Amino acid sequence: ERRSTEMAATNKKIVLKNYVKGFPKESDMELVATGTAPSKVPEGVAGVVLVKNLYLSCDPYMRGRMSNNGGSYVDSFVVGEPITGYGVCKVVDSSHPGFKAGDFVWGMTGWEEYSLIKDPSKALFTIRHPDLPLSYYTGLLGMAGFTAYVGFHEICAPKEGERVFVSAASGAVGQLVGQFAKQMGCYVVGSAGSDDKVRLLREKFGFDEAFNYKEEKDLDQALKRRFPDGIDVYFENVGGAMLDAVLLNMRVGGRVAACGMISQYNLDRPDPVHNLVTIVMKRLRIQGFIVSDHYGKYREYEETAARYVKEGKIAYVEDVAEGLENAPAALIGLFSGRNVGKQVVVVARE
Amino acid sequence: ERRSTEMAATNKKIVLKNYVKGFPKESDMELVATGTAPSKVPEGVAGVVLVKNLYLSCDPYMRGRMSNNGGSYVDSFVVGEPITGYGVCKVVDSSHPGFKAGDFVWGMTGWEEYSLIKDPSKALFTIRHPDLPLSYYTGLLGMAGFTAYVGFHEICAPKEGERVFVSAASGAVGQLVGQFAKQMGCYVVGSAGSDDKVRLLREKFGFDEAFNYKEEKDLDQALKRRFPDGIDVYFENVGGAMLDAVLLNMRVGGRVAACGMISQYNLDRPDPVHNLVTIVMKRLRIQGFIVSDHYGKYREYEETAARYVKEGKIAYVEDVAEGLENAPAALIGLFSGRNVGKQVVVVARE
Ligand SMILES: NC(=O)c1ccc[n+]([C@@H]2O[C@H](COP(=O)([O-])OP(=O)(O)OC[C@H]3O[C@@H](n4cnc5c(N)ncnc54)[C@H](OP(=O)(O)O)[C@@H]3O)[C@@H](O)[C@H]2O)c1
Ligand SMILES: NC(=O)c1ccc[n+]([C@@H]2O[C@H](COP(=O)([O-])OP(=O)(O)OC[C@H]3O[C@@H](n4cnc5c(N)ncnc54)[C@H](OP(=O)(O)O)[C@@H]3O)[C@@H](O)[C@H]2O)c1
Numbered sequence: 001e002r003r004s005t006e007m008a009a010t011n012k013k014i015v016l017k018n019y020v021k022g023f024p025k026e027s028d029m030e031l032v033a034t035g036t037a038p039s040k041v042p043e044g045v046a047g048v049v050l051v052k053n054l055y056l057s058c059d060p061y062m063r064g065r066m067s068n069n070g071g072s073y074v075d076s077f078v079v080g081e082p083i084t085g086y087g088v089c090k091v092v093d094s095s096h097p098g099f100k101a102g103d104f105v106w107g108m109t110g111w112e113e114y115s116l117i118k119d120p121s122k123a124l125f126t127i128r129h130p131d132l133p134l135s136y137y138t139g140l141l142g143m144a145g146f147t148a149y150v151g152f153h154e155i156c157a158p159k160e161g162e163r164v165f166v167s168a169a170s171g172a173v174g175q176l177v178g179q180f181a182k183q184m185g186c187y188v189v190g191s192a193g194s195d196d197k198v199r200l201l202r203e204k205f206g207f208d209e210a211f212n213y214k215e216e217k218d219l220d221q222a223l224k225r226r227f228p229d230g231i232d233v234y235f236e237n238v239g240g241a242m243l244d245a246v247l248l249n250m251r252v253g254g255r256v257a258a259c260g261m262i263s264q265y266n267l268d269r270p271d272p273v274h275n276l277v278t279i280v281m282k283r284l285r286i287q288g289f290i291v292s293d294h295y296g297k298y299r300e301y302e303e304t305a306a307r308y309v310k311e312g313k314i315a316y317v318e319d320v321a322e323g324l325e326n327a328p329a330a331l332i333g334l335f336s337g338r339n340v341g342k343q344v345v346v347v348a349r350e
Numbered sequence: 351e352r353r354s355t356e357m358a359a360t361n362k363k364i365v366l367k368n369y370v371k372g373f374p375k376e377s378d379m380e381l382v383a384t385g386t387a388p389s390k391v392p393e394g395v396a397g398v399v400l401v402k403n404l405y406l407s408c409d410p411y412m413r414g415r416m417s418n419n420g421g422s423y424v425d426s427f428v429v430g431e432p433i434t435g436y437g438v439c440k441v442v443d444s445s446h447p448g449f450k451a452g453d454f455v456w457g458m459t460g461w462e463e464y465s466l467i468k469d470p471s472k473a474l475f476t477i478r479h480p481d482l483p484l485s486y487y488t489g490l491l492g493m494a495g496f497t498a499y500v501g502f503h504e505i506c507a508p509k510e511g512e513r514v515f516v517s518a519a520s521g522a523v524g525q526l527v528g529q530f531a532k533q534m535g536c537y538v539v540g541s542a543g544s545d546d547k548v549r550l551l552r553e554k555f556g557f558d559e560a561f562n563y564k565e566e567k568d569l570d571q572a573l574k575r576r577f578p579d580g581i582d583v584y585f586e587n588v589g590g591a592m593l594d595a596v597l598l599n600m601r602v603g604g605r606v607a608a609c610g611m612i613s614q615y616n617l618d619r620p621d622p623v624h625n626l627v628t629i630v631m632k633r634l635r636i637q638g639f640i641v642s643d644h645y646g647k648y649r650e651y652e653e654t655a656a657r658y659v660k661e662g663k664i665a666y667v668e669d670v671a672e673g674l675e676n677a678p679a680a681l682i683g684l685f686s687g688r689n690v691g692k693q694v695v696v697v698a699r700e
Binding site for chain 1: 382423589593602608609610611614615619620621622623624625626628629630631632633634635636637638639640643690
């Protein structure tokens with residue numbers, strides 16, 4: 001739980017100017033720069049930590065928090081208050097026994113230079129591998145990576161040799177799902193929104209096949225060409241027309257991990273999906289999940305992922321925006337596919 | 351596996367006249383009456399049984415078999431050949447060691463007076479409770495009942511006290527799902543297509559609430575009134591607009607057993623469903639299933655259901671059409687909701 005306080009209010013920060021309808025714009029957010037940076041937790045306030053924000057994570061689910069229609073699984077942002085989201089931070093001062101000055105942490109923080117975190121044991125994980133690139137804790141080593149891991153290994157229940165399709169495949173989650181699937185000996189195809197991203201999928205992330213969904217007139221045929229025998233596992237990041245086409249191509253007993261449906265987040269009236277009767281005919285399982293329900297297993301994942309990084313067993317691409325002032329553009333860029341890989345904002349490197 | 355033979359071809363039978371597009375009509379089928387009834391399996395043919403068909407089951411999935419577009423999970427019917435489907439039969443003669451003359455069986459047979467069943471150990475179950483009304487083996491004690499049982503207890507994974515919604519609730523499957531849910535101490539609401547059916551749900555089957563979906567202008571509001579705190583379990587029989595409205599009303603962690611989507615079976619272009627993003631937001635599980643995948647557990651169910659019937663623990667309504675000649679009308683009636691309860695056709699009572 002992060003709350004603005006008088007101290008945190010004296011920092012450069014990005015605040016929400018108004019609730020958003022349709023696609024978010026940079027002008028829905030605003031940089032506010034006043035006052036000086038705090039260096040201590042407020043006198044007499046127990047159980048809190050003051051952090052310096054280093055890297056902020058831009059995540060698609062944040063769009064839901066920019067509306068106030070209750071459409072998300074987390075609370076709406078508060079107009080006039082800083083955006084909150086995942087980030088990597090350094091503890092500056094602490095009145096909580098679980099944290100001390102100098103610790104690196106990741107978790108829920110504010111889009112500002114310094115944040116006072118209430119209830120830090122709920123909001124933050126201490127970083128156990130500060131020797132690895134700290135920004136990776138906004139993605140591969142943090143929320144997005146763990147999403148890919150839980151979503152693929154637990155929700156998809158994959159078997160060796162199965163045929164796996166991943167949408168938004170070059171993104172933070174997708175690039176890792178594809179690699180986890182390859183590690184398991186699956187046949188893996190990804191879709192992404194530019195030819196450069198498609199190249200990345202094939203050449204850097206080791207997907208067997210990849211295609212630019214924006215260039216395909218008929219998604220059903222695009223999938224049939226890559227999956228002549230159908231799809232066992234679909235890792236769903238986009239929803240809408242892609243989901244509709246995938247449903248026509250699932251194999252009997254196939255599984256869909258419903259991780260996200262980014263193509264729908266900005267629409268007043270969501271796109272129609274027609275082919276749901278295949279759920280019955282092919283005995284499909286479609287399972288939605290939210291990564292935070294699974295954080296009990298995060299520590300196990302952290303070790304696995306850290307080992308992958310150290311052993312060079314995983315490729316990882318970040319898209320790094322420099323400076324808090326560029327955070328709004330970075331965030332809204334997710335919805336036009338401007339990001340290549342995990343979108344990170346650098347507030348400070350140390 | 352049932353196949354017409356020269357012998358079976360000498361019986362009164364219902365044949366498919368043409369493949370069907372859109373809603374099926376009586377005139378898509380035809381009664382053919384020629385020859386005399388066989389009384390023996392053909393000389394020298396081992397491993398087959400000759401049955402006299404007593405009760406035929408009208409089932410919505412048969413619509414898929416009337417098309418030849420590969421849209422079903424079972425083969426299409428053959429034009430000019432008898433319709434096949436579930437039925438209750440008496441064994442007249444047998445060259446298979448597992449069956450003997452006089453046995454009552456249920457399973458896949460032909461829409462004709464006598465059928466020669468190849469591979470009867472795959473096609474037929476011997477009826478272990480011939481003292482109970484035999485027609486019940488077309489429903490409560492057979493496929494539809496077992497569908498309700500597996501679908502509710504295994505696919506829905508219900509917990510005591512949960513809020514359960516059932517569509518097509520007065521039908522063969524729905525009426526039983528509702529009662530199984532009440533047995534578990536759930537709050538149960540059903541929808542059906544007439545006020546008489548709604549009365550049946552409340553007064554005969556013990557649903558807590560029921561409504562006529564044809565009279566509701568806004569299905570979302572109709573559900574919100576009956577489920578102010580949302581739905582934990584949806585037993586899906588109809589699809590389309592009802593599914594779309596249900597998705598808006600599911601609780602976190604809710605489950606949908608996708609048993610069927612009858613509202614979609616006759617459409618060239620299936621209805622649009624818009625609210626799938628709730629699958630992610632509410633971490634829903636939507637699971638399709640086909641009862642025949644679960645027949646390994648049927649014998650257990652047969653004993654349970656037989657006990658329910660003997661102890662008067664279950665209410666059961668059948669809609670009985672008399673005579674093979676009335677089978678086409680009975681079958682197509684499923685798609686306009688003409689049936690009240692399980693639709694059966696009596697070919698012969700003994
Ligand atoms: N369930 C959870 O707990 C959880 C956790 C994290 C993320 N997620 C979900 O996972 C998905 C991916 O998240 P991420 O962090 O990895 O983001 P990301 O993929 O790094 O960035 C979003 C990407 O989505 C694609 N996109 C945007 N609009 C699209 C549209 N209309 N149609 C198709 N693709 C579109 C763009 O790539 P292209 O150039 O390829 O179009 C964009 O780069 C999102 O749906 C997100 O909500 C869920
Ligand atoms: N997965 C499996 O293994 C399996 C096995 C058996 C059955 N099923 C499915 O379970 C469902 C129920 O089957 P059943 O045998 O119990 O049939 P049923 O409910 O006894 O008969 C079909 C009923 O569906 C309703 N209906 C027809 N058209 C409709 C429409 N456009 N919109 C809403 N409701 C409509 C009608 O009732 P109203 O008057 O209420 O409209 C009709 O009486 C079907 O979808 C079937 O395919 C699946």
